[in-house]
Amino acid sequence: MRTKEREHPARQSRVRGVGATGRPVTLSDLAREARTSPSTASRALRGQGYVSGEVRTRLLAAAERLGYVPNASAQNLKHRTSKIIGVVVSDLSNQFYARVAAGIEAELRCSGYQMMLVGDHNDDTEELAAARSFLALRSPGVIITPIRPTVSELLAARGVAVVEVDRQLSPRSCDAVVLDNVTGAFAATSHLLSLGHRRVAFIGVETSWTSDAGRRLGYQQAHERANLPSDPALSLLVPQGPGSHEAVIAEFLARTQPTALFIGNNALADHTWRVLRDRGDRLPADISLVAFDDLPWMDMVTPTITVVAQPTEELGRRAAQLCLERIADPTLPRRVVEIAPNLLLRGSTAPVA
Amino acid sequence: MRTKEREHPARQSRVRGVGATGRPVTLSDLAREARTSPSTASRALRGQGYVSGEVRTRLLAAAERLGYVPNASAQNLKHRTSKIIGVVVSDLSNQFYARVAAGIEAELRCSGYQMMLVGDHNDDTEELAAARSFLALRSPGVIITPIRPTVSELLAARGVAVVEVDRQLSPRSCDAVVLDNVTGAFAATSHLLSLGHRRVAFIGVETSWTSDAGRRLGYQQAHERANLPSDPALSLLVPQGPGSHEAVIAEFLARTQPTALFIGNNALADHTWRVLRDRGDRLPADISLVAFDDLPWMDMVTPTITVVAQPTEELGRRAAQLCLERIADPTLPRRVVEIAPNLLLRGSTAPVA
């Protein structure tokens, strides 16, 4: 009796047509409408199993008429998995991460998956919370710009297909898509050294992440290859995390007086550029500058900025591909896709004065 | 029997500890581990209903030990709704939309909701597909930068709390958070007119969306208020959609020879700026420029760009707030939040030569 009472309002709303509010149409509603059983309706809609042509068309018509949309939760519950890929990036407002996410989303859409996007703000507590919700959703895969190896490994241990993007912290348990940071930094620094600069400073982040560490390493290797010392005092390592570092950078430049700068990421490049402008330094006459990660402004300021460019959306797309491939076949061997950066020579670099 | 067979591997995995792969731990597993019933376990974990202190701690300990994470699909099925808010924006790669999304996500997180982010690429088919998946997920709310009124209304008719951001197409069925575009455009244009410019061109998008239409209107109203004619030939309206319009803009500028420009959005501002650079025009000596929507580069190029700034993340945050409030109380009257823009005078505008 009680269930019947519930059915009444639904019946009414159906009569009013598609637009009516009320309990969403279920498979049983659909079956009743088409005078058949729920299981037949299920087979018809998903196109597997035997269904007579006549019943099928009747069902499809009814689905259209009633505006039937299958309940994803019910399907997920049944299938013990979902089509939701969790994505967690450091900072949605940073164009680099936004583009990675755009690439991921585009790729997932093509394959019928959806993206659940979360921004930890470089906070491992938020990172962990995100992982928990992905577990709750029974996400088959997660793509992450990791803060610590813990979360990736936790997820991987539970059978989630984890792909690390931009940096790789858990090489044993995850696939990864990273840039060849060492080569990129090597090229950038070598470029400056070949222009005759002998006081090339590095401004980067003080993490052990492959991204930052790789860029530091490339900077050093370029010096070694050129048989030049790399003065540790010429490296400014700022703590990882949000916030502006303009004051620190200004102090660093005033103290160390480099003739050239290699900057480890787009946020620091922004800060450094502003410091130089405020100091009245002239690029490249007074100082040369190479940034890592090409953003629109780097092509617009005067002079334009020489940069190590990375195919940002491509990073996201490849990560999504790896993720889906591993979901399809969890026994795949671990893969690390290393993408080549591209040094773009522009106006901010010139021979030393 | 068959279910028992399934339990064995799970048992084993449990013995191996948290990290083990296998069927996820269920409430029944938990209850068994703590020697109680599933319903008691449920009450203990969600902290409602009566549970003795001793049983509760036993349960919490077991949940911790087993790494229990409740199955969101099962909860959603039961509750007939989910905690997933659908968000669809035009273009994830455009920093404006990325920031709106960042604002939404931050706000939702605080309230225990999650963001499902989708980018239609100004394609109403993709917009509709996104709406369908939100319906399938039984999303209680959707936030959208609409392309057509259809989708918002479809969702609203099904009881989804829809909030339109940036532009408002369905005033009758949705809440909305928009900028006061007319006022912003009025201020920008008035600024140029007050500098003595009499050939102020407008470059914008040819949609009927409140955003674009409002900016066109503000441009006209400023002329009217100043008792000056606004020559229709001085308006360049490009079709809505992706792609560069540099060629069209170049032709337009060559043909109409304006002394000042008001540009309707950040993408067009980018294109126009590049055209001017390539033409060798000097800002503001040869031509003045005001853009709509402040992006980082506008503060970095030489000269800096006078701009109508909008609090982008705030737009997203307010939209999320409206959405959650309506979910909490669907009987709320419709609300349209109109946010004030801010004209920032910078270096790209000067008195007419």
Added chain:
DNA sequence: CTGTTAGCGCGTTCAA
């Protein structure tokens, strides 16, 4: 305070 019962909406046997 606790456990039993009965679905939420769907997909998948399996017998008819």
Added chain:
DNA sequence: TTGAACGCGCTAACAG
């Protein structure tokens, strides 16, 4: 070819 029965994991009545 179809439909009845069952269970995915969880919650909410209700009876104990």
